[in-house]
Amino acid sequence: MLTNTSLTLLLTASVVLGGPTIARHRGCATHIEPEDIVIAERHFDANKTETDKIANTAVKVYWHVISKDSTLAGGNIPDSQIASQIQTLNNDYAGNITWTLANTNRTVNADWFNNAGPSTSQQTAMKASRQGGKGDLNVYSVGFVNGSGAGLLGYSTFPSSYSGAPQDDGIVILFSSVPGGSTNGYNLGRTLTHESGHWLGLYxxxxxxxxxxxxxxxxxxxxxxxxxxxxxxxxxxxxxxxxxxxxxxxxxxxxxxxxxxxxxxxxxxxxxxxxxxxxxxxxxx
Known part of the structure; x- marks a missing residue:
């Protein structure tokens, strides 16, 4: 069902991740059946809380830097790039939503960095570090080198999935897609803007x-x-x-x-x- 589905964004580019060059392209890794969307939208229509906007509501962001070593090429993005990414979110959602960095956690784990992706054991282990509640965004930056994550740019859960799998809630992105990253054409931070749209319920x-x-x-x-x-x-x-x-x-x-x-x-x-x-x-x- 859609509530257990994550959208996945890929890109057309080549990124050197301190190892082999990985070809990337845009697309969705998880097919969403039309009937599942209909079910989700019926639930939304029946339960929606009407509001004009949530301006001035700050969404806390918990950032989990997953790297394979202590280098930038290994995924250890600096605080300055994370701050720039948060500013990009605030610029792109200006007048509607404010994003505030609550905490940054750093974990050196080559297995998670290389192999985390949709429906992997590495993702499950990585997301055990999730913080906050249903209104708090957890971002995990990884390398997307192997397995179901190979070649990805990012993916997100939907709002309606939280009640059934709160431990899975959040966004996983390619570390080099943040502002100033090394992914040419996709290094202005719009990956997280896009995935945050899914996290907020947009298709x-x-x-x-x-x-x-x-x-x-x-x-x-x-x-x-x-x-x-x-x-x-x-x-x-x-x-x-x-x-x-x-x-x-x-x-x-x-x-x-x-x-x-x-x-x-x-x-x-x-x-x-x-x-x-x-x-x-x-x-x-």
Whole structure:
């Protein structure tokens, strides 16, 4: 079911992680069945706590630096890069959500760094260090070298999954995707912005393709994101994959919930923020 599913974001790039070069691409590692989304959305509709916004509500962030050694190439990102990432979150969610770094934990564990990924024993062991409650974000930065994590950029749980598996709640990202990282094209911190959108209940802008997008009752369940048949990459100009009078507007390639490059991502829609804040008040307060 969707409540036990994590979305996974990958990238097109090559990153040297103090070892072999790993090819990366964007995409989802976990397929979300349409019927599971319908079930989750019915639950949300039946239980939602209406709110205009949660402005001035600070989400505490607990950062878990997982490295294979004490070097930057080994994943030991400095406090300055973490601070820059938190600032990027605050810039990208300005006027809606405030993110505050509560604590940074550092663990040298080559097994977790290399092998943590969706549904792995390394992830389970790593997430045993989770802190805070359902409204607190735990971020784990790793290397995504082997196994189910190989080539990933990041993945997140959804708000509705917390009650069934609170120990799994949080986001796992590639350490070199933070601002100033070594992943070319994806080192402005927009990976965590994107994954935080999932943590707040947002789907991809291309969820459901042309048939499902552009309404509040299908696709990404946000009415003001134009329909999009597939994920964008890079920063395409004038891309419009859903044409005709039924699908006004070009593809939202600058939206944080698409798959564009970091430099291309600049915005959430008002509808996305309304959904995110309502998801937060329903499942995370």
């Amino acid at each position: 991809h802008t291309f969820q459901g393709g042309c048939a499902g997008s552009g309404t509040a009752t299908a696709g990404d369940y946000v009415a003001d994101t134009p329909a999009e048949s597939s994920a964008a990459s890079g920063c395409p100009s004038g891309r419009d994959t859903c044409t005709g009078t039924s699908f006004p507007g070009a593809d939202p390639v600058t939206n944080f919930m698409d798959y564009s490059s970091d430099a291309c991502m600049t915005q959430f829609s008002a509808g996305q923020m309304a959904r995110a804040t309502t998801q937060f008040s329903t499942y995370r307060t």
